[in-house]
Amino acid sequence: MSDQFTDALDQTEEAQAAYAKQLGIKPDRIPFTAETLPNASIAVRVNQGLLNEVASHILNRAGHISIIDERGAGKSHFRDLVYDALSDGPRSDEFRVARIREVESITTRRFYTRLLDELSSFDDLDVPDSYPHATDEVREIVEDVAEQLEAQDIACIIQVDQLEDAARNTRTFEQLLAALQSVGDLGESEPVFILFLFGTERAGNRIDELRETLSSRLVAKDRTLERFEFAETEELIARWLAWAREEEYDGGYPSDPYTASAIDTIVEYSDGTPRNTRQKCYHAFRAGAQQFAAEDVVEIRDETLDTYL
Template sequence: MGTDQFTQALDDTESVQKRYAKQLGIKPDRIPFTAETLPNSEVAVRVNDDLLNEVASHILNRAGHVSIIDRRGAGKTHFRDLVYDALANGPRSEEFHIARIREVESITTRRFYTRLLDELSQYEDLEIPDNYPHPTDEVRQIVENVAAQLEEQDIACIIQVDQLEDAARNTRTFEQLLAALQSVGDLGDEEPVFLLFLFGTPVASERIDELRETLTSRLVAKDRSLERFDFAETDELIGRWLAFAREEEYSDGYSSDPYSASAIDEIVDRSDGTPRSIRQQCYHAFRAGARQFDDIETVEIDDSTLEQYT
């Protein structure tokens, strides 16, 4: 009986959703706000222009290391990817090498070094051996040799480390990671060769302070956070998602219809202002709009829609 009831719920929901999507000109396989990745991250980045300019200054001048610390869903991934793509593929990519270190939950000092070398082996201007010795000190010597090559070519290497909080759960693992970060961050005779670009939640930042104060002191930009979305950013995000769902090009002024101003205000109020929370609230509003349309044939989503159908 339970299986039949849920199957019926699936069928009913699909029917209601298709009717509403057709009314809005939305493709059935492109229901908006259902994917974690934004159809275009421009709005998530533009709201952080000040931080972007600050990070650019620190990297350009090799002023020191940077940590972006914020709650989950705050937009760290979009910000990180923008910087990565610009440094790796942009018109000034020849000035930089970039290494992304991910999945750090069980990383060791030696493994950090080998991942760094693996990342840099893609660059043909660096001589890196195919195989690494077992002792950690000998692997670090290879890293030092690579640093000397980078310094001779006047190339800065940006090391992005993602989701530091994963490693912070285990003190021993985190100590090894932080030791490796400080070790490579100190390389360079006149200026840093490796610039650390760290990402994590407040838990990771607190643990860095506890376990490695010397690394903390080397962060020229420590615990930078991302700006929250307000009405304008939410309105634009809705427009971009609707354009995506209709397979249309987004341009400034693209209508956020059927989302009314009162609905957008309510979405902002119900969220914590992070891109993820805003997207989730927009999805719930779309779901409410579909139920409302099925109930009373009203297309527009306003604050009363959210109050009655969510």
């Protein structure tokens, strides 16, 4: 049995290497295999309307925001776009950004301390090196930092990712939501902290059930991300291929060897999320390698997918 699998490894490696060489792809850059984007140039430009809306709410401090969508829909990429712009972009001096991740077992106090830890990296904020044990006393420190931010007229964006992890446990989620509402209410005339929440539908529903007051303060509630159709899928393929060849992507970069019929099939069988679309593109590449080994045909067509998948 081990020899059988070893043979499969050898055959697959040979077919993949030959196909990659035919396409001018670097051997260590097989496209579509990485779960996270290996380079920002691969990201398809979508969700501009939602980015504009989020920008408006943050600039005006109009209220809090939740992006609620299924896994693989691109929430992490959207979050990173905003984070990178606000923390390192040309207008980063106008904002402070704090990331709260791994919330599965978080408590109210732990949320406060993580927030303070994030803000302690900013030189213009006075955050103590250690925190008291009592939750209310830690909150007082958060209030003091909020006053410092307000005095400088600076908003802090708090990004909380994967809310569904905490939503599995009612007690944990209640503590997290209590902390979120507590800091979200700080500020005299406008919020000092803007909550930017990410999760699946389960998390969105639980917020409504357990903390209706917080839910009502979401000025952009349960926003969803755009799905990939033909144009976005074609662009994704072209961007991955450019990266795999160590070439620069531009708007005219070809999606060859993927034909229009193959892209139509990928779109048809994908759920439209970036993750699932990437996976379908990967399987099409795999089919193309098998076809090239068997028939010496380079193009990936709908028949390629029917025959080799």
